[in-house]
Amino acid sequence: MIHAQLPITKQPTNPLELFTFIKRLIGALRPAATAAPVPVAPGPRIYSRSEHSISRTLISDHALKVLYRLRKAGYQAYLVGGCVRDLLLGREPKDFDVVTDAHPEEIKAVFRNCRLIGRRFRLAHVHFGEEIIEVATFRALTREPHDEHVTEGGRILRDNVYGTIEEDAFRRDFTVNALYYNISDFSVIDYVGGMDDHRKASLRLIGDPEQRYREDPVRMLRAIRFAVKLGFTLHPSCAEPIHRLAELLRDIPAARLYDEIVKLFLGGYAVQTFEQLRHFRLFGSLFPETESCLARESGGFPLIFVAKALERTDQRVQEDKAVAPYFLFSALLWEPVRSRAEARIAQGENAVVAYQEAASEVISRQARHTAFPKTIGIPMREIWVLQSRFDKTQGGRPFRLLSHPRFRAAYDFLVLRAETGEAEPELAEWWTRFQSADEAEQKAMTRTGRKPGGKSRPRKRRKRPPVATA
Incomplete structure (x- = not known):
């Protein structure tokens, strides 16, 4: 029984293409008995140019160049994900992502300005000066029952099994992120009801929400980020499991969580994001010591302080001003640092030393959850110590x-x-x-000078010791 029909779009003409062709042929001949079943779908709903609002003039010239060149080379190629979603909303996409049936090595053979990156997800980056067009290969739904790239809890560690466009659609996280723009006829292809959810402003996961969260717990953070950013409502089936599964974030590599936190809080919606993270009990998995301080807040502080810092961050983003991640993290972790330092000062320790020690302790503990680069940790420490x-x-x-x-x-x-x-x-x-x-x-x-309470006080002069006389 054939696992999947191998689309032969062109004959191999060099050793690299022949090697890639043989690898794909072997993969296509794997027995289907050990693979998970592909969801049966009635087929895609194709929205013609007159049924959607996307105009080719709004698409990056470099993205169009990638699409056309891949098609000229005999491959399928579509825009997919957030760029299609944002174009439908009338927003200017930050990035343009392309998906294709070409494998990473084949993409690299088409573009001289291409670099292959990633191990968990093998991707191709096509460079055009400062702009990078990310090109991914269709992902497959099939996976061996005891795949070494999947943990016992269901989390995917590595995912380089390639498939068809339909399988790729069902592998994506949210329905509104699984829409494909076809440059050949300017249509939008929808396998999962994403256009309907888009019109309803509803954020809905593809497949069983709990299973999808277990595959990748970071999807819980993405759900909050997209819902807030797009102004969408989180579908009840997606919202319900988050409270129960929030602890799964503690198993995610700290470096990856740092990247997600930057996206969460530096996108211009930090205040709303913070509220939603706390509502779904996700914030405590990211900043456990801060959450502990928030739980015992006195007179509104430190909640007011954190909210004000997030509000200031949103304001700067809206004004198109630079935002330093270290300043935001300094605010989020200030109360744990302050409380530790004050406890040391109460025991008679020098204030500067107390804040230095407290800063080291908090950064060390927080690094278990989010791994700060030195460019973040050093400025954070300096801001805290200078307060004294x-x-x-x-x-x-x-x-x-x-x-x-x-x-x-x-x-x-x-x-x-x-x-x-x-x-x-x-x-x-x-x-x-x-x-x-x-x-x-x-x-x-x-x-x-000034003293506590705002009252002026003269500077005390040091008394010189009496001069010794012979």
Whole structure:
């Protein structure tokens, strides 16, 4: 019994193509008895150009070039996923993804400007200057019952089994992400009812939701991100299992979760995303110490502080301003750091040392859940430690702090603390005025300084020891 019919689109003309052809032929001859059944579908619903709003003029020229060149080489090629979904919503896609029946090595043979990446998912990146068009091969639904690339819990570790466009559609996560744009006749191909869900603004998983979450628990985070970003409603069948399966995120590699968190909170919808993550008990799997602090918040803090930081992040994204991930992570982890540092200070430890030690402890523990690169961890630590130095407003210390390369970020952090009642507003105002003052005024300010409560106090002069006389 033949596992799948091998589409022969062209005759192999060189050793590489012959080798690839033989590999595909062997795969096609595998017995189907050991493979999982493919869902029976009545066939795709094809929406002609007059039935949808996608215009070829809105598609990247480089994406069109990839599509046409693959077709000219004898392969199938379609736009798929988020770019099709966003085009239907009238949005400008961030990326254009292509899917094809060509295998990665065959794609590389077509494009000189191509690099193959990934082990879990083998992909081809076609480079056009700064723009990269990602090209993937159709994924198969079939998998051996005891495949070594699947954990006992059902999570997929590696997935390079290739199939047909129909199998590829059923392998995708959400129905609205499984729509294919056909450049040959400008139609949209829909195998899973994605167009209907698109019109209903409903986010629905393909297949059994619990099984799909177990295959890849990160889909729970993607469900929240897409629902918030698109303004869609999470289908009840997709929402129900999340509360029960949230703990599965703890088995995901920490480096991968870091990437997902950046997408969650730096997309311009951080406040709503935070609320949904907490509602579905996912936030605690990402930031367990912060969640613990939120559970015992006093007078609205630290919830107000975190919400304000997320609100500020959204505002900067909407204004098309740069957003530093380290600042956001500093805010999300501030309360665990602050509480640890204050406990050390209460035991008589120096404030700067206390914050340094607390920062090291929190970063070390958080790294088990999200692996920060050094470009994130070092600035976070500096922002936290500098908070204890803002109280020193006399003598030369303010000038030294002002020249610190991380001063601006630390100052913004102080202002955020003051706005939410966690730091003295007068202290933040003093530093705001100090930055814009001329040299004479700055010297006058540092002679007076400020003390807790916002009251001025003169700088204490050190008494010189008496000069010894012979």
